[in-house]
Amino acid sequence: MRKEAKNNLDNCENFSNLDSLNIEEKELKTILSSWKTLKPSPALDKKVLSAFHKKQKESFFYKFIHSSIKVPLPIAASILVLFLITIWFSIANQTSNLNNNINYISKEIIETRQNQYTKISEENNNMLSNNRNIISKHISKEIITITKNKKNYSQLRKSNSNKSKNNIQTDSSNVFRLQRPYLLASNFEKQLVPLSNSWLEQTLSLDELESNYKKPSKYHPHISLNKQANCNNNLVFPVMENYNYYVPLSISNIEKYPVKLILNINNKSVQ
Amino acid sequence: MLYQSDEVLLKKASKGEEAAFIALYERYKNRVFSFSYRMLNSIEKAEDVTQDCFLFLIKNPSRFDSKRSSFITYIYSIARNLSLKCFNSHNYELSVSDFEEDYYFSPALELKQVLDKELSLVIEKAFSRLPSNQKEVLILTEYEELSLSEIAIITTTNIGVVKSRLHRGRENLRKLLLEYYSNNNPFTLVRKI
Numbered sequence: 001m002r003k004e005a006k007n008n009l010d011n012c013e014n015f016s017n018l019d020s021l022n023i024e025e026k027e028l029k030t031i032l033s034s035w036k037t038l039k040p041s042p043a044l045d046k047k048v049l050s051a052f053h054k055k056q057k058e059s060f061f062y063k064f065i066h067s068s069i070k071v072p073l074p075i076a077a078s079i080l081v082l083f084l085i086t087i088w089f090s091i092a093n094q095t096s097n098l099n100n101n102i103n104y105i106s107k108e109i110i111e112t113r114q115n116q117y118t119k120i121s122e123e124n125n126n127m128l129s130n131n132r133n134i135i136s137k138h139i140s141k142e143i144i145t146i147t148k149n150k151k152n153y154s155q156l157r158k159s160n161s162n163k164s165k166n167n168i169q170t171d172s173s174n175v176f177r178l179q180r181p182y183l184l185a186s187n188f189e190k191q192l193v194p195l196s197n198s199w200l201e202q203t204l205s206l207d208e209l210e211s212n213y214k215k216p217s218k219y220h221p222h223i224s225l226n227k228q229a230n231c232n233n234n235l236v237f238p239v240m241e242n243y244n245y246y247v248p249l250s251i252s253n254i255e256k257y258p259v260k261l262i263l264n265i266n267n268k269s270v271q
Numbered sequence: 272m273l274y275q276s277d278e279v280l281l282k283k284a285s286k287g288e289e290a291a292f293i294a295l296y297e298r299y300k301n302r303v304f305s306f307s308y309r310m311l312n313s314i315e316k317a318e319d320v321t322q323d324c325f326l327f328l329i330k331n332p333s334r335f336d337s338k339r340s341s342f343i344t345y346i347y348s349i350a351r352n353l354s355l356k357c358f359n360s361h362n363y364e365l366s367v368s369d370f371e372e373d374y375y376f377s378p379a380l381e382l383k384q385v386l387d388k389e390l391s392l393v394i395e396k397a398f399s400r401l402p403s404n405q406k407e408v409l410i411l412t413e414y415e416e417l418s419l420s421e422i423a424i425i426t427t428t429n430i431g432v433v434k435s436r437l438h439r440g441r442e443n444l445r446k447l448l449l450e451y452y453s454n455n456n457p458f459t460l461v462r463k464i
Contacts, residue, residue, distance in 0.1 A: 025441070028441060029413065031394065031448060031451060032414075033413075035390070035391040035394040035395060035398075035414075037304075038308070039301065040301065040304040041318070044300075044322065045300075047318070048296060048321070048322045049289075049293070051322055052289065052292055052325075052326070052329065055326060055329065056287045
């Protein structure tokens, strides 16, 4: 009985609370309903309509300029990153292509230079061989003249031996005159020409001349034509019999100063 | 034109049909204006928000999706966002001093009207003291008579949050308007200076 009475009391209290809440809400609603707003002014209607007309008159270009799109930040960031990556790759490709092009161009330049060099060297070799042939021809002519002179010299020597020892006279016919060589290449501007009895008798090729030049001995003194040629264009130096002598021929100087080669045999001035 | 749905009117208005725009505007201008006015307590700001709201509607018609929400929740959400933007952008301060002068120095008003306006001023003050999230929920329920689910869509929250905000808002309002509860008839209230 007591419990039922308690429950009834509780229920009554709850109902009274709910009632009080509802009453309060109703009171609040009635209070709030007294807040009435003003109606929008007719000026607003005109304003809105004019804005609508203005919007309709906007040109396509104006709409395009003032248009905007909303992109979420992660998507925008990812697009930006992709864009930067593509730019980076494109730049990297361009630089690699540039390097390749530079390498290719440098290779081409080197190849062309090499080709040019080989062509020039071939041309030089051809010129060299031509010049060698020409020189050998001239030298052979010289040799012929020298052999002739040598015969004359031997005859003269025999005749002189018959004469008195102190009365040795020079004769212009004994002069070994080297004809001025011409058409010589610059490569052989300074060439030592061996001058000997054996050499006089045989025709030497230019290679042999070069080989002789490469092996000079102390018994075969080199005589500078530059210095000797200044003395009345006469090249005078002592000559021993049965020795090989190398006579330096400076072509440029020979061209400038025609040389008269005078050989002194056994300290006897014999031309 | 008057019997066409909101969606159709919106499409036509966005294409430039003036009649459709006017029909849509007439249908919702009072609601939008009253809501924004109660949020901002300023006629000028409320008019600006109303204008911007309708212009936004016709500028971006594709944003409205009838499958996701009704047109009324969509237009209220636009008005709510614009009001909050206006409220936050200018360090907005709610003031009712201008209205007080208008109310108490107009001689043509009768006593009842004066009392009504006084009460509305009191309520306006009380609302201005509420946080904006409680304020918007209370306005949408008490004045715009929207359901809790619609308010949840407009405020981008769930119903539970709306209920809690509503409850707190009502409690705060009761506290603020406590002195007017002494008599059950609020129309007999006398302003206490």
